[in-house]
Amino acid sequence: MLIKVKVIPKSSQNIVVQEGNIFKVKITDAPEKGKANKKVIKLLANEFGVAKSQVEIVRGLTKREKVVKISFEGSIVK
Numbered sequence: 001m002l003i004k005v006k007v008i009p010k011s012s013q014n015i016v017v018q019e020g021n022i023f024k025v026k027i028t029d030a031p032e033k034g035k036a037n038k039k040v041i042k043l044l045a046n047e048f049g050v051a052k053s054q055v056e057i058v059r060g061l062t063k064r065e066k067v068v069k070i071s072f073e074g075s076i077v078k
Contacts, residue, residue, distance in 0.1 A: 002058070005044070005066045009036050016047045023047075037061065044068060 004022045011026035018024075025043055029035045037057060045052045048070050060066035 001070045001072065003044075003068050003070065005040065005060075005068050007031075007036060007040055007064045007066065009064075014039065014043055016043050031064075040066070040068075044070065048072075 006022055006024050008024060008026045009029060009031045011028055013026060014028055015026045016023055017026070023044070025040050027036055027039045027043070029039045041052050041055045041057070045055045048055075050070060050072060054071040054073075056069045056071075058067050058069045
């Protein structure tokens, strides 16, 4: 499954909010040295109930707007 994600760095909390077909991921980390992307992957994995290895940023690695692939193969969806 591919989803559109908008990252909001330096937020006051780590949270995922769905607005229509876009997921807004608010993170406390700054967008430097890949910290923000790692946090985005962790939060989306928790949100969808999959392992972090099943979440991959396929477009927008250095941008706020990203396309993320979530693979549900081999996992039990809650």
